[in-house]
Amino acid sequence: MRIGELAKRARTQVETIRYYERVGLLPEAARTEGNYRVYGDRHVERLSFIRHCRELDMSLDEIRVLLRFADAPDASCAGVDALLEEHIAHVTHRIETLQNLKRQLQNLRKACPVAKDVRQCGILNELSAHAQKMPDTPAQHVGGTHGIRKGLSGSVKK
Amino acid sequence: MRIGELAKRARTQVETIRYYERVGLLPEAARTEGNYRVYGDRHVERLSFIRHCRELDMSLDEIRVLLRFADAPDASCAGVDALLEEHIAHVTHRIETLQNLKRQLQNLRKACPVAKDVRQCGILNELSAHAQKMPDTPAQHVGGTHGIRKGLSGSVKK
DNA sequence: CTTGACCCTGTAGCCGCTACAGGGTTTTTA
DNA sequence: TAAAAACCCTGTAGCGGCTACAGGGTCAAG
Secondary structure (H helix, E strand, O other): OOHHHHHHHOOOOHHHHHHHHHOOOOOOOEEOOOOOEEOOHHHHHHHHHHHHHHHOOOOHHHHHHHHHHHOOOOOEOHHHHHHHHHHHHHHHHHHHHHHHHHHHHHHHHHOOOOOOEHHHOHHHHHHHOOOOOOOOOOOOOOOOOOOOOHHHHHOOOO | OOHHHHHHHOOOOHHHHHHHHHOOOOOOOEEOOOOOEEOOHHHHHHHHHHHHHHHOOOOHHHHHHHHHHHOOOOOEOHHHHHHHHHHHHHHHHHHHHHHHHHHHHHHHHHOOOOOOEHHHOHHHHHHHOOOOOOOOOOOOOOOOOOOOOHHHHHOOOO
Protein backbone atom coordinates (compact mmCIF):
# COMPACT_ATOMS: atom_id res chain seq x y z
CA MET A 1 0.00 0.00 0.00
CA ARG A 2 1.12 3.54 -0.63
CA ILE A 3 1.17 6.49 1.72
CA GLY A 4 -2.35 7.67 0.96
CA GLU A 5 -3.91 4.39 1.97
CA LEU A 6 -1.79 4.15 5.10
CA ALA A 7 -3.00 7.62 5.97
CA LYS A 8 -6.61 6.57 5.56
CA ARG A 9 -6.23 3.38 7.54
CA ALA A 10 -4.47 5.04 10.43
CA ARG A 11 -6.60 8.18 10.19
CA THR A 12 -3.66 10.42 9.71
CA GLN A 13 -2.59 12.94 7.16
CA VAL A 14 -0.04 12.09 4.56
CA GLU A 15 2.23 14.92 5.62
CA THR A 16 2.16 13.69 9.18
CA ILE A 17 3.44 10.28 8.10
CA ARG A 18 6.31 11.83 6.22
CA TYR A 19 6.99 13.98 9.25
CA TYR A 20 7.08 10.94 11.53
CA GLU A 21 9.51 9.28 9.19
CA ARG A 22 11.69 12.34 9.21
CA VAL A 23 11.84 12.51 12.99
CA GLY A 24 12.42 8.79 13.34
CA LEU A 25 9.11 7.56 14.75
CA LEU A 26 8.48 5.49 11.66
CA PRO A 27 11.28 3.62 9.91
CA GLU A 28 12.24 4.68 6.41
CA ALA A 29 9.82 3.03 4.06
CA ALA A 30 10.79 0.90 1.08
CA ARG A 31 10.27 2.52 -2.30
CA THR A 32 8.76 1.53 -5.63
CA GLU A 33 10.58 2.16 -8.88
CA GLY A 34 8.78 5.45 -9.16
CA ASN A 35 10.10 6.43 -5.72
CA TYR A 36 6.79 5.98 -3.93
CA ARG A 37 6.83 4.79 -0.33
CA VAL A 38 5.37 1.30 0.19
CA TYR A 39 3.90 0.06 3.45
CA GLY A 40 2.51 -3.12 4.97
CA ASP A 41 0.15 -3.92 7.80
CA ARG A 42 2.87 -3.57 10.39
CA HIS A 43 3.13 0.08 9.48
CA VAL A 44 -0.58 0.56 9.95
CA GLU A 45 -0.25 -0.93 13.38
CA ARG A 46 2.72 1.16 14.39
CA LEU A 47 1.18 4.34 13.10
CA SER A 48 -2.10 3.60 14.87
CA PHE A 49 -0.14 3.04 18.04
CA ILE A 50 1.49 6.43 17.68
CA ARG A 51 -1.79 8.14 16.90
CA HIS A 52 -3.47 6.51 19.85
CA CYS A 53 -0.72 7.77 22.10
CA ARG A 54 -1.07 11.25 20.63
CA GLU A 55 -4.78 11.18 21.33
CA LEU A 56 -3.77 10.53 24.92
CA ASP A 57 -1.67 13.69 24.67
CA MET A 58 1.68 12.01 25.01
CA SER A 59 4.65 13.81 23.56
CA LEU A 60 6.56 12.33 20.68
CA ASP A 61 9.43 11.73 23.08
CA GLU A 62 7.24 9.70 25.37
CA ILE A 63 5.98 7.74 22.41
CA ARG A 64 9.52 7.09 21.31
CA VAL A 65 10.18 5.50 24.69
CA LEU A 66 7.08 3.33 24.43
CA LEU A 67 8.05 2.24 20.95
CA ARG A 68 11.46 1.22 22.20
CA PHE A 69 9.72 -0.99 24.77
CA ALA A 70 7.42 -2.41 22.15
CA ASP A 71 10.41 -3.21 19.97
CA ALA A 72 12.15 -5.18 22.74
CA PRO A 73 9.62 -7.93 23.46
CA ASP A 74 11.72 -9.73 26.05
CA ALA A 75 12.20 -6.78 28.36
CA SER A 76 9.96 -6.18 31.35
CA CYS A 77 7.12 -3.78 30.87
CA ALA A 78 7.57 -2.13 34.24
CA GLY A 79 8.92 0.98 32.54
CA VAL A 80 5.81 1.26 30.43
CA ASP A 81 3.70 1.52 33.52
CA ALA A 82 6.07 4.05 35.02
CA LEU A 83 5.93 6.24 31.94
CA LEU A 84 2.17 6.12 32.01
CA GLU A 85 2.10 7.04 35.66
CA GLU A 86 4.32 10.01 35.03
CA HIS A 87 2.19 11.11 32.13
CA ILE A 88 -0.91 10.92 34.31
CA ALA A 89 0.92 13.12 36.78
CA HIS A 90 1.53 15.71 34.06
CA VAL A 91 -2.12 15.72 33.13
CA THR A 92 -3.22 15.97 36.74
CA HIS A 93 -0.90 18.86 37.31
CA ARG A 94 -2.18 20.64 34.24
CA ILE A 95 -5.77 20.19 35.38
CA GLU A 96 -4.96 21.73 38.73
CA THR A 97 -3.23 24.68 37.15
CA LEU A 98 -6.18 25.32 34.88
CA GLN A 99 -8.67 25.08 37.71
CA ASN A 100 -6.67 27.66 39.57
CA LEU A 101 -6.67 29.83 36.52
CA LYS A 102 -10.38 29.50 36.08
CA ARG A 103 -10.98 30.64 39.62
CA GLN A 104 -8.85 33.71 39.07
CA LEU A 105 -10.62 34.54 35.85
CA GLN A 106 -13.99 34.23 37.48
CA ASN A 107 -12.95 36.53 40.28
CA LEU A 108 -11.68 38.99 37.75
CA ARG A 109 -14.98 38.92 35.99
CA LYS A 110 -16.80 39.88 39.18
CA ALA A 111 -14.77 43.06 39.25
CA CYS A 112 -16.96 44.52 36.51
CA PRO A 113 -20.51 43.26 36.77
CA VAL A 114 -22.09 45.99 34.64
CA ALA A 115 -20.99 47.61 31.41
CA LYS A 116 -19.41 50.97 32.13
CA ASP A 117 -16.93 52.90 30.15
CA VAL A 118 -13.44 51.61 29.95
CA ARG A 119 -11.99 54.09 32.43
CA GLN A 120 -14.00 52.58 35.25
CA CYS A 121 -13.83 48.98 34.18
CA GLY A 122 -12.81 46.88 37.13
CA ILE A 123 -11.44 44.14 34.94
CA LEU A 124 -9.03 46.34 33.07
CA ASN A 125 -8.05 48.06 36.28
CA GLU A 126 -7.24 44.81 37.98
CA LEU A 127 -5.26 43.64 35.02
CA SER A 128 -3.27 46.85 35.04
CA ALA A 129 -2.40 46.53 38.69
CA HIS A 130 0.92 44.85 39.22
CA ALA A 131 0.14 41.22 39.68
CA GLN A 132 2.55 40.61 42.49
CA LYS A 133 0.75 38.05 44.56
CA MET A 134 0.13 35.50 41.89
CA PRO A 135 1.50 32.12 42.95
CA ASP A 136 3.84 31.85 40.00
CA THR A 137 2.38 29.33 37.59
CA PRO A 138 4.83 26.49 38.02
CA ALA A 139 4.36 25.52 34.44
CA GLN A 140 6.79 22.75 33.76
CA HIS A 141 5.87 20.28 31.10
CA VAL A 142 2.49 21.80 30.46
CA GLY A 143 0.93 23.46 27.48
CA GLY A 144 -1.37 26.45 27.10
CA THR A 145 -5.08 26.82 26.87
CA HIS A 146 -4.79 27.98 23.28
CA GLY A 147 -3.10 26.98 20.13
CA ILE A 148 -5.17 24.49 18.27
CA ARG A 149 -3.93 20.92 18.26
CA LYS A 150 -4.14 20.60 14.54
CA GLY A 151 -3.07 17.00 14.44
CA LEU A 152 -6.23 15.59 15.94
CA SER A 153 -9.41 16.42 14.09
CA GLY A 154 -8.77 20.12 13.89
CA SER A 155 -8.62 20.46 10.11
CA VAL A 156 -8.19 24.19 10.06
CA LYS A 157 -8.45 25.56 6.58
CA LYS A 158 -6.65 28.14 4.46
CA MET B 1 14.90 53.66 32.02
CA ARG B 2 16.44 51.19 29.65
CA ILE B 3 15.21 47.80 28.62
CA GLY B 4 16.94 45.87 31.41
CA GLU B 5 15.23 47.85 34.12
CA LEU B 6 11.87 47.59 32.42
CA ALA B 7 12.39 43.86 32.28
CA LYS B 8 13.11 43.73 36.01
CA ARG B 9 10.17 45.90 36.94
CA ALA B 10 7.71 43.95 34.85
CA ARG B 11 9.35 40.62 35.65
CA THR B 12 9.99 39.82 32.05
CA GLN B 13 12.98 38.95 29.99
CA VAL B 14 14.63 41.50 27.81
CA GLU B 15 14.15 39.38 24.70
CA THR B 16 10.46 39.09 25.41
CA ILE B 17 10.12 42.87 25.45
CA ARG B 18 11.83 43.19 22.11
CA TYR B 19 9.59 40.41 20.85
CA TYR B 20 6.46 42.22 22.02
CA GLU B 21 7.64 45.34 20.28
CA ARG B 22 8.21 43.39 17.09
CA VAL B 23 4.74 41.89 17.10
CA GLY B 24 3.09 45.17 17.98
CA LEU B 25 2.01 44.63 21.57
CA LEU B 26 4.31 47.36 22.76
CA PRO B 27 4.80 50.57 20.78
CA GLU B 28 8.21 51.25 19.31
CA ALA B 29 10.32 52.77 22.03
CA ALA B 30 12.20 56.03 21.78
CA ARG B 31 15.96 55.72 21.48
CA THR B 32 19.01 57.30 23.07
CA GLU B 33 21.92 58.58 21.04
CA GLY B 34 23.55 55.21 21.43
CA ASN B 35 20.44 53.53 19.99
CA TYR B 36 19.23 52.16 23.32
CA ARG B 37 15.49 51.89 23.90
CA VAL B 38 14.14 54.23 26.58
CA TYR B 39 11.00 53.63 28.58
CA GLY B 40 8.80 55.37 31.13
CA ASP B 41 6.36 54.26 33.78
CA ARG B 42 3.58 53.86 31.26
CA HIS B 43 5.56 51.12 29.61
CA VAL B 44 5.98 49.30 32.89
CA GLU B 45 2.25 49.43 33.33
CA ARG B 46 1.45 48.21 29.86
CA LEU B 47 3.96 45.42 30.01
CA SER B 48 2.71 44.33 33.44
CA PHE B 49 -0.77 44.27 32.00
CA ILE B 50 0.37 42.00 29.21
CA ARG B 51 2.25 39.72 31.56
CA HIS B 52 -0.70 39.50 33.89
CA CYS B 53 -2.89 38.45 31.00
CA ARG B 54 -0.32 35.88 29.94
CA GLU B 55 -0.30 34.47 33.44
CA LEU B 56 -4.02 34.02 32.96
CA ASP B 57 -3.15 32.05 29.83
CA MET B 58 -4.63 34.49 27.37
CA SER B 59 -3.26 34.43 23.87
CA LEU B 60 -1.44 37.42 22.48
CA ASP B 61 -4.39 37.98 20.16
CA GLU B 62 -6.77 38.17 23.09
CA ILE B 63 -4.43 40.56 24.81
CA ARG B 64 -4.28 42.70 21.71
CA VAL B 65 -8.06 43.01 21.88
CA LEU B 66 -7.95 43.99 25.55
CA LEU B 67 -5.27 46.57 24.85
CA ARG B 68 -7.40 48.08 22.14
CA PHE B 69 -10.17 48.47 24.72
CA ALA B 70 -7.79 49.94 27.23
CA ASP B 71 -6.61 52.43 24.64
CA ALA B 72 -10.13 53.66 23.90
CA PRO B 73 -11.22 54.97 27.32
CA ASP B 74 -14.60 56.23 26.18
CA ALA B 75 -15.88 52.97 24.76
CA SER B 76 -18.00 50.59 26.76
CA CYS B 77 -16.24 47.78 28.51
CA ALA B 78 -18.91 45.23 27.66
CA GLY B 79 -16.57 43.61 25.17
CA VAL B 80 -13.95 43.14 27.84
CA ASP B 81 -16.33 41.07 29.86
CA ALA B 82 -17.34 39.08 26.81
CA LEU B 83 -13.74 38.28 25.96
CA LEU B 84 -13.14 37.13 29.48
CA GLU B 85 -16.21 34.95 29.40
CA GLU B 86 -15.06 33.32 26.21
CA HIS B 87 -11.62 32.76 27.62
CA ILE B 88 -13.13 31.10 30.68
CA ALA B 89 -15.04 28.85 28.32
CA HIS B 90 -11.78 27.83 26.64
CA VAL B 91 -10.23 26.98 29.96
CA THR B 92 -13.29 25.05 31.08
CA HIS B 93 -13.31 23.09 27.90
CA ARG B 94 -9.65 22.26 28.24
CA ILE B 95 -10.18 21.06 31.81
CA GLU B 96 -12.93 18.74 30.67
CA THR B 97 -10.83 17.32 27.90
CA LEU B 98 -7.98 16.66 30.26
CA GLN B 99 -10.22 15.00 32.82
CA ASN B 100 -11.47 12.71 30.11
CA LEU B 101 -7.93 11.95 29.13
CA LYS B 102 -6.94 11.20 32.67
CA ARG B 103 -9.74 8.69 33.01
CA GLN B 104 -8.63 6.92 29.87
CA LEU B 105 -5.04 6.83 31.01
CA GLN B 106 -6.03 5.38 34.35
CA ASN B 107 -8.08 2.69 32.67
CA LEU B 108 -5.17 1.91 30.43
CA ARG B 109 -2.94 1.54 33.41
CA LYS B 110 -5.24 -1.04 34.93
CA ALA B 111 -4.65 -3.19 31.87
CA CYS B 112 -1.24 -4.16 33.19
CA PRO B 113 -1.20 -4.32 36.98
CA VAL B 114 1.95 -6.40 37.30
CA ALA B 115 5.28 -6.26 35.49
CA LYS B 116 5.39 -8.92 32.82
CA ASP B 117 7.41 -9.06 29.69
CA VAL B 118 6.49 -6.73 26.93
CA ARG B 119 4.73 -9.34 24.81
CA GLN B 120 2.00 -9.73 27.40
CA CYS B 121 1.80 -6.14 28.51
CA GLY B 122 -1.80 -5.07 28.51
CA ILE B 123 -0.93 -1.43 28.15
CA LEU B 124 1.08 -1.86 24.99
CA ASN B 125 -1.50 -4.22 23.59
CA GLU B 126 -4.30 -1.77 24.17
CA LEU B 127 -2.29 1.00 22.61
CA SER B 128 -1.62 -1.14 19.56
CA ALA B 129 -5.28 -1.94 19.06
CA HIS B 130 -6.92 0.45 16.66
CA ALA B 131 -8.37 3.14 18.80
CA GLN B 132 -11.65 3.43 16.96
CA LYS B 133 -14.03 4.24 19.73
CA MET B 134 -12.28 7.25 21.09
CA PRO B 135 -14.62 10.21 21.19
CA ASP B 136 -12.44 12.31 18.94
CA THR B 137 -10.73 14.90 21.10
CA PRO B 138 -12.51 18.03 19.89
CA ALA B 139 -9.37 19.99 20.40
CA GLN B 140 -10.13 23.44 19.12
CA HIS B 141 -8.36 26.31 20.76
CA VAL B 142 -6.64 24.16 23.30
CA GLY B 143 -3.03 23.34 24.01
CA GLY B 144 -1.27 20.14 24.98
CA THR B 145 -0.26 18.67 28.28
CA HIS B 146 3.39 19.13 27.40
CA GLY B 147 5.68 21.72 26.09
CA ILE B 148 6.96 23.92 28.83
CA ARG B 149 5.56 27.42 28.95
CA LYS B 150 8.95 29.01 29.10
CA GLY B 151 7.67 32.53 29.37
CA LEU B 152 6.39 32.21 32.90
CA SER B 153 8.95 31.18 35.46
CA GLY B 154 10.32 28.27 33.46
CA SER B 155 13.90 29.50 33.15
CA VAL B 156 15.17 26.46 31.30
CA LYS B 157 18.90 26.62 30.91
CA LYS B 158 21.43 25.92 28.21
C1' DC C 1 -2.47 12.09 -25.22
C1' DT C 2 -4.42 14.46 -21.87
C1' DT C 3 -6.62 14.71 -17.54
C1' DG C 4 -6.56 13.93 -12.87
C1' DA C 5 -5.32 11.49 -8.82
C1' DC C 6 -1.72 10.48 -6.49
C1' DC C 7 3.14 10.89 -5.08
C1' DC C 8 7.89 13.28 -4.32
C1' DT C 9 11.27 16.91 -1.97
C1' DG C 10 11.96 21.08 0.22
C1' DT C 11 10.75 25.05 2.57
C1' DA C 12 8.07 28.25 5.34
C1' DG C 13 4.60 29.02 8.66
C1' DC C 14 1.89 28.59 13.30
C1' DC C 15 2.63 30.17 18.79
C1' DG C 16 5.29 32.57 22.27
C1' DC C 17 8.98 32.93 23.19
C1' DT C 18 14.42 31.53 24.03
C1' DA C 19 19.11 31.51 22.77
C1' DC C 20 22.49 32.35 20.41
C1' DA C 21 26.23 35.07 17.18
C1' DG C 22 28.53 39.01 16.36
C1' DG C 23 28.68 43.30 17.04
C1' DG C 24 28.26 48.39 19.66
C1' DT C 25 27.86 51.50 24.09
C1' DT C 26 28.17 52.64 28.78
C1' DT C 27 29.63 52.01 33.41
C1' DT C 28 32.69 50.32 36.75
C1' DT C 29 36.97 49.18 38.39
C1' DA C 30 42.19 48.98 38.66
C1' DT D 1 43.07 56.53 31.46
C1' DA D 2 42.55 52.08 29.96
C1' DA D 3 40.73 47.76 30.44
C1' DA D 4 37.06 44.89 31.94
C1' DA D 5 32.45 44.09 32.81
C1' DA D 6 27.82 45.00 32.16
C1' DC D 7 24.64 46.30 29.32
C1' DC D 8 22.54 47.08 24.76
C1' DC D 9 21.74 46.32 19.53
C1' DT D 10 20.11 43.43 15.16
C1' DG D 11 19.30 39.24 13.06
C1' DT D 12 18.56 34.53 12.82
C1' DA D 13 17.50 29.85 14.23
C1' DG D 14 15.30 26.79 17.30
C1' DC D 15 11.47 24.41 20.28
C1' DG D 16 6.84 20.77 19.24
C1' DG D 17 3.94 18.85 16.21
C1' DC D 18 2.50 19.41 12.75
C1' DT D 19 0.18 22.08 8.26
C1' DA D 20 0.47 24.07 3.81
C1' DC D 21 2.28 25.32 0.21
C1' DA D 22 5.49 25.39 -4.44
C1' DG D 23 7.14 23.02 -8.05
C1' DG D 24 7.82 19.08 -9.78
C1' DG D 25 7.33 13.53 -11.05
C1' DT D 26 4.39 8.97 -11.79
C1' DC D 27 0.68 6.32 -13.14
C1' DA D 28 -3.95 4.65 -14.51
C1' DA D 29 -8.25 5.69 -17.01
C1' DG D 30 -10.81 7.76 -20.83
